Structure formats: C-alpha cells, structure tokens
Amino acid sequence: MTVTVENPSRTRGTDEVLGVEGLVQHFVSRRSWADRLTRTPQHVVKAVDGVDLTLSTGETLGLVGESGCGKSTLSRCIMGLYRPSAGEIRYAGEAVRGLPSRAQRRTVQMVFQDPYSSLNPRMTVGQTLGELLRYHQIVPRDQVAARSRELMDLVGLPHDALRRTPRQFSGGQRQRIGIARALALQPRVLIADEPVSALDVSVQATIINLLTDLREELGLSMVFVSHNIAVVRQVSDRIAVMYRGRIVETGLTEQIFNDPRHPYTQLLLESVPRMLSGAETHPIGAADSLGTADQLAVVDGEPDADESPYSAHAIEGEHGCRYRPRCPVAMPVCADEPGLLPIAGNPSRAAACWHVDDDRKDKPR
Amino acid sequence: MSPLLEVHDLHVEIPLPHAHLYAVRGVSLTVDAGESIGVVGESGSGKSITLRALLGLLPRPAQVTKGSIILDGVDVTGLPERRRTKMLTDAMSMVFQDSLTALNPVMRVGDQIAEVPRRRLGMSKRAAHARAVELMDQVGIPEPERRFRAYPHQLSGGMRQRVCIAIALSAEPRLILADEPTTALDVTIQAQVLEVIDGLRRDHQLGVVLVSHDLAVISQTCSRIYVMYAGRVIESGSIRQLLSLARHPYTFALLRAVPDPDLPVHRLLTIPGQPPDLTAVPAGCSFAPRCALTEPACREVDPPLTAVPKEPDHASACIRLETASQWLDWAPVGVPDLVKKT
Amino acid sequence: MTVISVPGSATDTVAPTTRRRRKHNVLLIVGLTLFGLLVLVAILAPVLATHDPIQQDLAHARLAPGAPGHLLGTDELGRDVFSRLLYGARVDLRVGVLAVVSPFIIGTVLGLVAGWFGGWLDTLIMRIVDVVIAFPFFVLVIALVFALGAGTGSIYVAITMVGWVAYCRIVRGEVLVAKEQEYALAARASGLPTWRILFRHLLPNVVLQAVIFSMSDIVLTILAIVTLGYLGLGVPPPTPDWGSMIQDGQQFLLTQWYLATIPGVAVVITGLALALIADGLVERFDSR
Numbered sequence: 001m002t003v004t005v006e007n008p009s010r011t012r013g014t015d016e017v018l019g020v021e022g023l024v025q026h027f028v029s030r031r032s033w034a035d036r037l038t039r040t041p042q043h044v045v046k047a048v049d050g051v052d053l054t055l056s057t058g059e060t061l062g063l064v065g066e067s068g069c070g071k072s073t074l075s076r077c078i079m080g081l082y083r084p085s086a087g088e089i090r091y092a093g094e095a096v097r098g099l100p101s102r103a104q105r106r107t108v109q110m111v112f113q114d115p116y117s118s119l120n121p122r123m124t125v126g127q128t129l130g131e132l133l134r135y136h137q138i139v140p141r142d143q144v145a146a147r148s149r150e151l152m153d154l155v156g157l158p159h160d161a162l163r164r165t166p167r168q169f170s171g172g173q174r175q176r177i178g179i180a181r182a183l184a185l186q187p188r189v190l191i192a193d194e195p196v197s198a199l200d201v202s203v204q205a206t207i208i209n210l211l212t213d214l215r216e217e218l219g220l221s222m223v224f225v226s227h228n229i230a231v232v233r234q235v236s237d238r239i240a241v242m243y244r245g246r247i248v249e250t251g252l253t254e255q256i257f258n259d260p261r262h263p264y265t266q267l268l269l270e271s272v273p274r275m276l277s278g279a280e281t282h283p284i285g286a287a288d289s290l291g292t293a294d295q296l297a298v299v300d301g302e303p304d305a306d307e308s309p310y311s312a313h314a315i316e317g318e319h320g321c322r323y324r325p326r327c328p329v330a331m332p333v334c335a336d337e338p339g340l341l342p343i344a345g346n347p348s349r350a351a352a353c354w355h356v357d358d359d360r361k362d363k364p365r
Numbered sequence: 366m367s368p369l370l371e372v373h374d375l376h377v378e379i380p381l382p383h384a385h386l387y388a389v390r391g392v393s394l395t396v397d398a399g400e401s402i403g404v405v406g407e408s409g410s411g412k413s414i415t416l417r418a419l420l421g422l423l424p425r426p427a428q429v430t431k432g433s434i435i436l437d438g439v440d441v442t443g444l445p446e447r448r449r450t451k452m453l454t455d456a457m458s459m460v461f462q463d464s465l466t467a468l469n470p471v472m473r474v475g476d477q478i479a480e481v482p483r484r485r486l487g488m489s490k491r492a493a494h495a496r497a498v499e500l501m502d503q504v505g506i507p508e509p510e511r512r513f514r515a516y517p518h519q520l521s522g523g524m525r526q527r528v529c530i531a532i533a534l535s536a537e538p539r540l541i542l543a544d545e546p547t548t549a550l551d552v553t554i555q556a557q558v559l560e561v562i563d564g565l566r567r568d569h570q571l572g573v574v575l576v577s578h579d580l581a582v583i584s585q586t587c588s589r590i591y592v593m594y595a596g597r598v599i600e601s602g603s604i605r606q607l608l609s610l611a612r613h614p615y616t617f618a619l620l621r622a623v624p625d626p627d628l629p630v631h632r633l634l635t636i637p638g639q640p641p642d643l644t645a646v647p648a649g650c651s652f653a654p655r656c657a658l659t660e661p662a663c664r665e666v667d668p669p670l671t672a673v674p675k676e677p678d679h680a681s682a683c684i685r686l687e688t689a690s691q692w693l694d695w696a697p698v699g700v701p702d703l704v705k706k707t
Numbered sequence: 708m709t710v711i712s713v714p715g716s717a718t719d720t721v722a723p724t725t726r727r728r729r730k731h732n733v734l735l736i737v738g739l740t741l742f743g744l745l746v747l748v749a750i751l752a753p754v755l756a757t758h759d760p761i762q763q764d765l766a767h768a769r770l771a772p773g774a775p776g777h778l779l780g781t782d783e784l785g786r787d788v789f790s791r792l793l794y795g796a797r798v799d800l801r802v803g804v805l806a807v808v809s810p811f812i813i814g815t816v817l818g819l820v821a822g823w824f825g826g827w828l829d830t831l832i833m834r835i836v837d838v839v840i841a842f843p844f845f846v847l848v849i850a851l852v853f854a855l856g857a858g859t860g861s862i863y864v865a866i867t868m869v870g871w872v873a874y875c876r877i878v879r880g881e882v883l884v885a886k887e888q889e890y891a892l893a894a895r896a897s898g899l900p901t902w903r904i905l906f907r908h909l910l911p912n913v914v915l916q917a918v919i920f921s922m923s924d925i926v927l928t929i930l931a932i933v934t935l936g937y938l939g940l941g942v943p944p945p946t947p948d949w950g951s952m953i954q955d956g957q958q959f960l961l962t963q964w965y966l967a968t969i970p971g972v973a974v975v976i977t978g979l980a981l982a983l984i985a986d987g988l989v990e991r992f993d994s995r
Binding site: 066069170172200201202203204205206208209212227228229230231233234255257267268269270271272273274275 | 559580582584622635
Binding site: 081114119121217 | 900
C-alpha cells in the first residue's frame with residue numbers, strides 16, 4: 001500500500017493533538033408541565049463528570065470501563081456530537097466553542113461500533129466518500145474518484161466496492177468502509193468507539209491489525225474505546241480507566257497491567273477471563289504472574305443492583321468516592337472524593353484513590 | 366455407567382424460501398453429571414441451534430432431521446413427542462443471553478422463580494415461596510426476601526441473570542444449558558455469574574453445557590471444549606490440550622487471533638475470509654477455503670472427527686492433525702511474535 | 708453470490724453475505740402495470756369513449772350492460788356508463804393523486820424538522836398535529852370545503868390542511884429512530900450541514916413508510932370525494948366521477964345493481980393496484 005496522505009511526519013509523544021479539560025456532560029430528563037406543577041425534581045444523569053485528558057501526536061489512548069461508565073458519551077463529546085455542559089475541548093491546541101467548526105471537524109474523526117447501522121443503507125460507498133471529499137474540498141472535484149480508490153486501497157478493499165451499497169458487505173468489510181469514511185477527511189485523531197465488539201472473533205484481528213497499520217502509516221493519534229481489556233492492551237500506548245463518569249486511573253499500558261493502583265482497576269484486570277494460568281503448557285507465551293487467575297475475582301455489590309436503571313452513572317446528590325460502595329478497602333476518608341492523585345516516582349501515572357501510594361502487596365484483598 | 370446426556374450425529378436444517386440451510390451437520394456431545402462442557406464458535410457456527418435442539422426449542426421452521434439424544438442411557442429420540450418433551454424438560458433447563466427479555470417484565474421475579482415449584486412440582490404457595498427465596502440465596506442474590514418482590518427492570522443485569530439461573534434451577538434439573546449467559550454482562554459481573562454456575566455444578570453435581578463465542582470464558586469453567594465451525598464440531602478436547610497443541614488449523618489460528626490480556630503480541634494472526642454459506646456447503650473440509658494449510662485432498666472429503674493418537678479425549682477433524690507440531694512455522698500470514706511489545 | 712477478491716491485501720478475501728432476494732419483484736411489476744393501465748385509460752378517455760359522457764338520452768335510460776352501442780349499459784339519464792367510467796378515471800385519479808402530493812410534502816418536511824430538532828419546535832408542530840387529529844377527518848374537511856366553496860380546488864386545499872398530519876407523525880417517528888443510528892451520527896461527525904443530513908441522509912431512509920401510507924391515502928381520498936359528492940360538496944355535476952356514479956346508482960341497487968357496482972369495482976381495482984405497489988416497495992426498499 002503506497003498511498004500518500006498529506007500528514008507531516010511527526011514523532012510520537014511530544015505535542016498535544018487533543019486536549020480535554022474539566023469536561024462535564026450531564027443529561028437532564030425532560031420535564032413536562034405536570035412535573036413542574038408538582039415540583040418533581042429533574043433527573044440528572046452525570047454521564048461524564050469532570051474529565052481531563054490529553055492525547056499526544058501518534059499516541060493511542062485506550063479508554064476502558066464497564067457499560068454505562070460514560071466512555072461512549074465521552075468519545076461522542078470529544079467528537080463534537082454533544083454540546084458539553086461544562087469544560088473545554090481543544091483540537092490541536094485550538095479550543096472548540098460549542099460544536100466544532102467545519103474546519104475543526106477535519107481534525108478529529110470517528111469509527112463507530114455497529115458496522116450495520118453506521119453506514120447509510122441508501123448510499124453506495126462511493127457516494128458516501130465522494131460527498132465528504134467534495135463538501136470538505138479535500139481534493140479538487142476531478143480527483144474525487146481517484147482519491148476514493150486510494151482510500152479503498154488504504155483499508156484493503158477492492159475498487160469495485162465503491163459501486164456497492166453497504167448491505168453487500170460482511171461486518172468486517174463494513175467496518176473497513178467506516179474506517180475509510182473517517183480517513184476521508186484526513187484527520188489527525190481517530191476516535192474508535194468499540195470498533196471490533198460487534199464483529200466475530202475471527203474478524204476482530206483483521207480490524208485491529210488494520211487500525212494499528214494505519215496509525216503507523218499515517219501517523220494518526222487514536223482514542224480507542226473498548227470494554228475488552230485484552231484488545232485495549234493490544235493496541236494502546238496509554239490507558240485511562242473510567243468509572244461512573246470519571247477517569248479513576250491513567251498510566252502507560254504496561255504500568256497499569258503490571259501494577260494497577262485503583263481498586264477498581266485491580267478488580268477489572270482480575271475479572272478478565274483467561275485461558276489458563278498454568279505456564280507449563282501455554283504455547284502462546286508464558287503467563288508467569290498469574291498463579292491466581294483460575295480463581296475469578298468475585299466481589300459482591302455491583303453498582304446499585306436495584307432502583308436505578310442508570311446504575312453505572314453517577315446520580316445527582318451522591319457524595320464521596322464513587323467506587324466506595326463496592327470498594328474492599330474503603331475507609332472513612334473515602335467520604336471525600338479524591339481527584340486524580342499522582343503516584344510517587346511515576347510522572348505519567350495517576351489514580352483517584354486515597355490508597356494510591358500503598359504498596360499493593362500489603363493491601364487486604 | 367452411562368453419561369448424563371449423549372448426543373449422536375445431530376442434524377438440524379432450516380428450510381428457507383429458496384434454499385435449505387444446514388445449520389447443524391452432525392454434532393455429537395457427551396456430558397457427565399457434575400461436568401461442565403463448553404461449546405465455542407462464531408455466530409452462525411450452529412452452537413446455539415444445537416443447544417436449542419436439545420430442549421426442543423428450535424425456532425420455526427428449523428427441524429431436527431437426524432440424530433439421537435440419549436438421556437441416562439435411554440434413547441428419547443424415538444419416543445412420542447409429548448413424552449420426549451417431558452423427559453427432556455424435566456432433566457434440563459436453559460439460561461439465555463438476554464436476561465431482560467428472558468424474564469416476564471410485569472411479574473415479580475420471586476413469583477417467576479416460584480412458578481415451576483408451584484405449578485409443576487405441586488408445592489403449596491408457602492413452600493414455593495420458601496423454595497424461591499432459597500434458590501435466590503443459592504445463586505448469590507443478597508437480601509432475597511426483599512428482592513423477591515422486585516420487577517425485572519429494577520434489577521441490574523447481573524442480578525437478573527442470577528434470577529434466570531434460579532428459575533432454571535427451580536425445575537430441579539440435572540443439566541443446565543447456558544447460551545452465552547455472560548455475553549451481555551460487564552466483565553466484573555461476568556466473573557461473578559460464571560462463579561455462580563460453577564458453584565452449582567460442584568455443589569449439586571449438575572451437568573453444564575456452556576455455549577459462548579469467547580474461548581476464555583469457556584476455558585474458565587469447562588473441563589472439555591467442543592470447537593464448532595460451520596455446523597460441525599471440528600475439534601474437541603480439554604483446554605490444556607487445545608492450548609498446548611491445537612490439532613485443527615481453525616482452533617490453532619483462533620487462539621492466535623484473539624488478543625490475550627496477559628500477552629500483547631506484535632501482531633495478531635488473521636484468518637482470511639468468512640465462514641461458508643450454509644445453504645451451499647462446499648465439498649470437502651468447510652474450513653479449507655480459509656486455511657493456510659489446504660492441500661488438494663482437503664477439498665475432496667470432509668474429514669470426520671478423529672481421535673488424536675496418545676491424547677485421550679482429544680479429537681480433530683483435520684486430515685493433517687498429526688503434523689500440528691509444525692504449524693508454528695505457519696507463514697505467510699505469520700505466527701505472532703512471541704515477544705512482548707515494548 | 709459474488710466474491711470480492713482483494714488484490715494486494717493479505718487480510719480479507721471475502722464473499723459478502725447478501726440477503727437473497729427475488730430477481731423480479733412480482734408485486735411491484737403487477738401493481739405498476741395495473742396502475743399504468745388505469746392512467747393510460749384515463750389519458751385516452753376521449754379516444755376510447757364511445758359516447759359523450761354527459762350527453763343525456765332519456766329514451767335509452769337504464770339499459771343493461773351489453774346493450775347494442777352501450778358496452779356497460781346506460782344510467783338513469785341515459786348516459787353511457789362505459790364512457791362515464793373512463794372520464795371518471797380522469798377526475799378521480801387526478802384529484803386522488805394531487806390531493807395526496809401536497810400533504811405528503813408538507814407533512815414529510817414538518818415531520819423531519821420536528822423529529823430532528825426536537826425541543827420547542829417539535830412541541831409546537833406536534834401540538835398542531837394533535838389539534839387537527841382531535842377533529843374527525845370528515846367533519847373538518849366538510850367544514851373547510853363549505854367555507855371555501857365547493858369544487859376540486861377547495862377539495863385539494865381542505866384535504867391538504869387535514870391530511871398532512873398523518874405524514875408528519877409517520878416521518879417524525881421514523882426520524883426519532885433514525886437520528887440515533889450511527890450513520891446519522893457519522894454524518895454529523897463529518898461536519899455536513901444540517902439540511903444536507905436531513906434531505907440526503909435521513910429522508911431516503913425514513914420516507915418509505917410515508918410513501919406506503921400515501922398509496923392507501925390515495926384510495927381514501929377518492930372515497931372522501933365520494934362522500935363529499937354525497938353531501939353536494941364534491942366534484943360538481945355533471946362532470947363524471949366514480950363517487951357520483953356510485954351515489955347515483957345506489958337508488959337502483961335492487962333493479963339495476965350494476966350501476967353502482969361497476970364504478971365500485973373501478974375503485975377496488977385502483978386500491979388493489981396501489982396496495983400492490985406499496986407491498987412491492989416494501990420488498991424492494993426495506994433494508995430492515
């Protein structure tokens with residue numbers, strides 16, 4: 001694949017290409033006049049509740065968390081699909097006011113989760129791409145067709161795919177088309193929202209490899225949102241763990257996996273189902289540190305089992321550390337919610353836990 | 366002693382307006398009491414259809430066209446339909462993937478659990494209530510008396526799936542069939558629910574058939590694994606055997622295509638192509654079009670499941686199963702580097 | 708099944724899973740043929756008609772079908788039924804189709820706007836819809852035609868003012884679903900202007916239900932004209948239309964049953980043709 005894309009070659013990890021500061025996205029339930037008359041309080045769901053993030057050029061940030069933790073809302077906020085309730089989003093150092101402008105849209109693009117609903121069923125692939133190339137004037141009009149073919153090459157689809165409608169493709173191929181659509185605008189940042197979770201396991205690897213290749217080839221930065229921890233580890237340089245609307249731990253991928261500090265991160269990593277713990281017969285690689293992996297992590301009390309359908313979100317009127325109700329090491333001070341606290345000796349890491357500097361081995365489990 | 370459940374050469378066909386879809390093409394399984402087996406495969410591999418066929422829950426117009434189901438040594442296939450259904454439903458219960466639609470939304474969960482004890486086992490109202498609370502306690506629902514009165518939408522996904530398991534248990538089955546029971550759940554909750562199922566197997570000597578697309582989930586809880594592809598079992602064995610040396614190229618590649626949380630690799634192995642169209646299954650091995658090791662013979666005969674020499678209970682439907690130790694040299698797509706990413 | 712091969716790609720050579728479809732859409736073909744014939748007959752009425760449709764001949768009134776020179780007989784004023792039927796097709800098809808076009812357009816656009824923008828705009832539009840729906844259809848149409856004066860022009864206006872609400876509700880409901888689909892999000896994410904997302908991306912995906920409804924709406928409109936004719940508010944006599952033919956013929960049901968039945972059959976055939984087209988469109992375009 002020798003497709004040139006106008007992206008200046010950059011080195012990894014220096015300049016900020018995407019910044020998020022104090023981002024808040026609350027959803028307020030609609031009140032009818034009857035609610036107002038009876039003074040029924042509004043139901044506020046704090047989907048994203050104060051998030052800071054920076055993404056450097058060429059970096060891939062993995063965003064993990066359980067369903068409803070706000071990771072999808074966060075990625076859609078960054079994409080400019082919602083008007084944030086508070087906070088700032090910067091594209092390449094330039095603040096986004098309200099919703100991104102037409103020019104700003106070109107900086108950040110998104111790959112969606114569901115390959116079946118993310119493509120317009122009434123438009124051919126060529127129409128979808130051509131529309132974007134023309135509207136954003138990416139290439140002169142007479143080169144739209146040629147550029148569309150280049151995009152097909154980039155994602156490994158044949159040129160005649162341009163004449164077809166989405167329903168003629170398999171899930172994996174549709175996801176390639178979705179990637180081509182995102183790349184049509186030559187973005188610097190790609191936000192991938194669960195890009196493989198709707199695909200069959202044998203197809204997932206092709207899309208993961210494609211995204212990895214494109215990142216290298218085009219110098220893209222990426223926010224990779226997924227609930228699948230193994231996939232996130234495979235693609236990410238850095239990881240942010242979200243819990244109920246906040247980031248509770250960040251760090252380089254290896255650091256998080258080798259030494260998770262937040263109790264939630266610890267639970268999350270222990271809960272991941274693993275093939276086998278015994279190192280002796282593991283042909284794919286030794287799994288030495290996993291003597292206990294056969295024993296599944298079992299912690300009682302998932303987020304408020306009853307009462308609220310928004311169980312994984314933060315609800316108005318809650319105080320203290322949001323993980324406290326499930327936390328095995330909660331203590332009185334946890335009634336105050338900690339911010340992201342730096343971890344001593346590890347400038348790239350932080351965790352929102354008062355236990356952040358405890359040595360993990362001493363901790364009661 | 367005969368096993369709890371034996372399935373022999375099960376075939377399921379789905380007549381479509383313009384074609385016949387051969388969803389299951391000769392599946393054989395055995396489950397012992399107190400044993401859990403896993404069936405793993407991609408969507409369309411026939412794993413869920415197999416499970417449903419066992420309980421007579423096939424969606425119309427699918428039908429079993431061949432094969433026998435042997436329960437405790439009794440072949441129920443030839444019995445009159447009524448009697449067969451009764452024997453099967455008495456012995457087995459099913460847990461579904463989506464707990465929200467599996468439960469009646471306008472009925473209290475406790476009443477749903479108490480329904481079978483009351484109506485089918487003929488308990489008094491009070492005894493059925495007590496039994497339901499006991500079952501809820503067994504599946505690890507805290508404060509069962511209070512949650513007895515909850516409606517399904519008031520419970521979280523994990524709690525609802527526990528309720529579904531309690532309902533499955535209420536019929537006092539000897540075998541639980543679970544169809545992707547944790548796929549809709551978060552990973553932390555998944556661990557809890559798997560633990561519940563495994564605890565029941567240990568404590569009550571239940572047989573468990575767990576169907577999932579996720580090999581890791583299966584390998585957590587099952588002692589034996591059946592790998593399905595295009596409506597057939599293409600490899601079976603213990604997780605240890607499959608991991609140490611998979612004897613079918615599909616299993617072999619699948620194990621390297623799925624990222625391992627403990628071992629990121631430089632590059633995942635990819636399996637080109639897609640599973641075959643089951644309305645027109647090609648001659649020969651159904652994996653041959655995607656297989657890097659295909660030889661002319663593969664396209665002629667569909668190899669039967671054959672025992673692997675010197676490995677008890679390990680079988681593969683590949684004519685090259687003896688050469689598996691050389692597959693590590695499998696180029697050109699490349700085996701992933703065994704080196705951690707830096 | 709077509710096989711797409713990927714040159715130069717090591718990853719994916721794939722046979723796409725296309726849903727099997729019938730090569731020929733029988734429903735659509737039959738429906739369109741039938742409706743086409745009706746339109747053709749209407750256009751060629753002056754050529755095909757054997758008599759002047761409004762010329763009376765009391766000497767030959769109420770002749771049975773098959774009478775010499777009168778293929779389908781004559782009515783109580785001696786007018787040729789066959790000729791009136793052909794000319795009636797002109798009036799009814801034109802009024803039926805035209806009276807559906809403007810409510811369709813107005814309702815679809817308002818439904819798109821209400822569903823997409825939501826908020827006060829949605830509230831406003833839907834309250835108006837509620838008000839219109841609260842009145843019985845015919846009461847409102849009759850009141851409007853009465854106010855505007857009888858005639859086809861008034862019928863268009865009245866039916867438009869009442870008929871758009873159905874399209875508005877259908878399209879709004881579809882938009883509420885479609886705007887959460889990821890392709891709509893993707894269109895927003897790529898910065899396309901709102902009007903373009905609405906008319907290029909959403910409209911083709913939501914309009915099908917409205918088109919299907921319009922097929923039955925045409926028949927309903929023809930029936931509405933029949934009803935209006937009964938009240939003296941329809942197409943003014945002596946212009947032939949199927950409604951007034953049924954109306955005139957019904958007093959002779961016991962003796963000359965065919966006078967009301969023949970135009971009735973014409974209405975049924977029109978309805979059948981449109982229903983077939985609607986079903987054919989579903990089969991052809993429904994992606995769900």
